[in-house]
Amino acid sequence: xxxxxxxxxxxxxxxxxxxxxxxxxxxxxxxxxxxxxxxxxxxxxxxxxxxxxxxxxxxxxxxxxxxxxxxxxxxxxxxxxxxxxxxxxxxxxxxxxxxxxxxxxxxxxxxxxxxxxxxxxxxxxxxxxxxxxxxxxxxxxxxxxxxxxxxxxxxxxxxxxxxxxxxxxxxxxxxxxxxxxxxxxxxxxxxxxxxxxxxxxxxxxxxxxxxxxxxxxxxxxxxxxxxxxxxxxxxxxxxxxxxxxxxxxxxxxxxxxxxxxxxxxxxxxxxxxxxxxxxxx
Amino acid sequence: xxxxxxxxxxxxxxxxxxxxxxxxxxxxxxxxxxxxxxxxxxxxxxxxxxxxxxxxxxxxxxxxxxxxxxxxxxxxxxxxxxxxxxxxxxxxxxxxxxxxxxxxxxxxxxxxxxxxxxxxxxxxxxxxxxxxxxxxxxxxxxxxxxxxxxxxxxxxxxxxxxxxxxxxxxxxxxxxxxxxxxxxxxxxxxxxxxxxxxxxxxxxxxxxxxxxxxxxxxxxxxxxxxxxxxxxxxxxxxxxxxxxxxxxxxxxxxxxxxxxxxxxxxxxxxxxxxxxxxxxx
Numbered sequence: 001x002x003x004x005x006x007x008x009x010x011x012x013x014x015x016x017x018x019x020x021x022x023x024x025x026x027x028x029x030x031x032x033x034x035x036x037x038x039x040x041x042x043x044x045x046x047x048x049x050x051x052x053x054x055x056x057x058x059x060x061x062x063x064x065x066x067x068x069x070x071x072x073x074x075x076x077x078x079x080x081x082x083x084x085x086x087x088x089x090x091x092x093x094x095x096x097x098x099x100x101x102x103x104x105x106x107x108x109x110x111x112x113x114x115x116x117x118x119x120x121x122x123x124x125x126x127x128x129x130x131x132x133x134x135x136x137x138x139x140x141x142x143x144x145x146x147x148x149x150x151x152x153x154x155x156x157x158x159x160x161x162x163x164x165x166x167x168x169x170x171x172x173x174x175x176x177x178x179x180x181x182x183x184x185x186x187x188x189x190x191x192x193x194x195x196x197x198x199x200x201x202x203x204x205x206x207x208x209x210x211x212x213x214x215x216x217x218x219x220x221x222x223x224x225x226x227x228x229x230x231x232x233x234x235x236x237x238x239x240x241x242x243x244x245x246x247x248x249x250x251x252x253x254x255x256x257x258x259x260x261x262x263x264x265x266x267x268x269x270x271x272x273x274x275x276x277x278x279x280x281x
Numbered sequence: 282x283x284x285x286x287x288x289x290x291x292x293x294x295x296x297x298x299x300x301x302x303x304x305x306x307x308x309x310x311x312x313x314x315x316x317x318x319x320x321x322x323x324x325x326x327x328x329x330x331x332x333x334x335x336x337x338x339x340x341x342x343x344x345x346x347x348x349x350x351x352x353x354x355x356x357x358x359x360x361x362x363x364x365x366x367x368x369x370x371x372x373x374x375x376x377x378x379x380x381x382x383x384x385x386x387x388x389x390x391x392x393x394x395x396x397x398x399x400x401x402x403x404x405x406x407x408x409x410x411x412x413x414x415x416x417x418x419x420x421x422x423x424x425x426x427x428x429x430x431x432x433x434x435x436x437x438x439x440x441x442x443x444x445x446x447x448x449x450x451x452x453x454x455x456x457x458x459x460x461x462x463x464x465x466x467x468x469x470x471x472x473x474x475x476x477x478x479x480x481x482x483x484x485x486x487x488x489x490x491x492x493x494x495x496x497x498x499x500x501x502x503x504x505x506x507x508x509x510x511x512x513x514x515x516x517x518x519x520x521x522x523x524x525x526x527x528x529x530x531x532x533x534x535x536x537x538x539x540x541x542x543x544x545x546x547x548x549x550x551x552x553x554x555x556x557x558x559x560x561x562x
Contacts, residue, residue: 074362090371181555274462
């Protein structure tokens with residue numbers, strides 16, 4: 001298809017001339033969003049369209065201009081940057097470019113700053129904890145047994161992510177009960193931060209099938225043996241977590257459970273995590 | 282400076298010939314990281330260097346190849362993509378490109394997926410809550426009084442961010458006591474998720490000075506009047522939060538307090554948030 005196809009370009013009547021500008025939709029904050037399709041476009045063609053569009057949006061008093069640029073159009077990143085755009089965020093398949101037009105201070109939102117991880121404390125009725133040895137990472141080749149851990153996927157609830165990770169790593173079905181504690185750490189990968197939630201889980205099955213790609217071994221281990229490992233005792237953080245897990249296991253600790261809620265602003269269901277033992281709704 | 286300056290290019294002896302490749306350092310996961318300086322480089326020069334480098338790293342059995350590309354070198358994004366790189370993440374001043382070389386499955390870490398926000402529940406001894414009306418956003422021009430809120434900066438601890446936001450928006454000094462509850466929501470901006478922490482704060486000063494740029498008005502408001510607002514009662518989530526805040530104010534609720542911890546893996550201090558009423562260290 002031609003680079004000036006209807007999907008990218010919107011003809012608009014202005015001063016009795018037909019001007020071609022980039023197709024954009026208004027956002028809620030007085031700005032516009034351009035979502036480029038991945039049809040090829042020459043840099044020169046794009047530059048003309050972009051300049052005409054910016055002039056049009058300036059006349060309209062627009063604030064932020066966003067361009068979601070698929071990776072197939074990597075050739076258009078440079079011309080956009082030359083016209084004053086900068087990077088907002090990127091995902092494997094696109095980069096989001098942004099340009100703040102007004103002379104007043106930029107109120108554009110920051111990008112995502114945290115990765116979210118989970119650790120699962122799964123205890124059976126024999127007071128045994130589900131533990132794994134990983135094939136990769138810091139503890140590869142050591143005899144350290146650790147709780148199953150993982151990263152929360154984009155758009156995934158913490159209480160679902162932990163069920164998924166336990167199943168993937170060990171084959172065990174489990175039910176989310178509570179968040180026992182969480183840790184915030186910084187510069188954990190590049191300049192980004194990390195939130196790591198330790199979750200109390202109830203096992204619903206007992207036969208372990210370790211995941212071939214990532215898990216060297218998995219087992220049910222007596223809690224005291226888990227907590228007594230030198231690597232747990234040596235690290236203040238892990239020792240605290242083990243203490244919290246013991247308190248929960250012994251029935252003397254309240255973490256945060258997950259309450260599904262709705263707000264009419266967003267119509268989306270989202271979980272509120274709170275100490276439901278201490279409050280009645 | 283020339284595009285083949287020493288800072289970008291490392292001469293290496295190989296097969297008795299001098300080959301020029303991109304300067305890279307090894308990472309902990311069997312990969313390499315190239316940090317480009319922002320000296321201009323022609324796309325053709327970069328492409329030659331990149332191809333020689335990739336061939337060298339393949340021979341060395343490297344896994345992930347990372348290129349941190351400053352925005353000044355936007356012209357080099359396209360050649361990198363053509364050689365098989367894709368986008369990992371981006372910040373205003375750079376884009377991180379990545380290429381997984383081996384034939385085995387990609388184990389590269391995901392990018393940041395969440396933005397982190399805070400809301401402050403600041404109550405004085407007269408049972409009054411610190412509330413604000415914002416100049417921008419959803420509630421502009423309404424008579425809704427809400428808790429001060431804000432976004433946690435990159436590298437900032439939640440318990441510090443909430444003190445900073447209360448000070449910026451209202452001029453009030455305060456002390457972090459506990460996280461009362463938190464909410465996880467999805468697709469809150471583009472495809473990213475959001476974690477929002479409601480924090481109990483003790484006021485350390487009482488004279489309000491609203492922030493000129495963002496805050497229309499701020500005041501101490503009787504708690505019952507805050508909670509009775511139709512916008513609080515109408516939204517399940519806000520009603521729950523108001524109930525938790527009431528329980529805390531009345532001394533019958535335990536949230537998570539912040540315990541500073543160290544781990545010897547990282548040497549960095551990080552906060553563990555947990556119910557310290559239920560556990561002794």
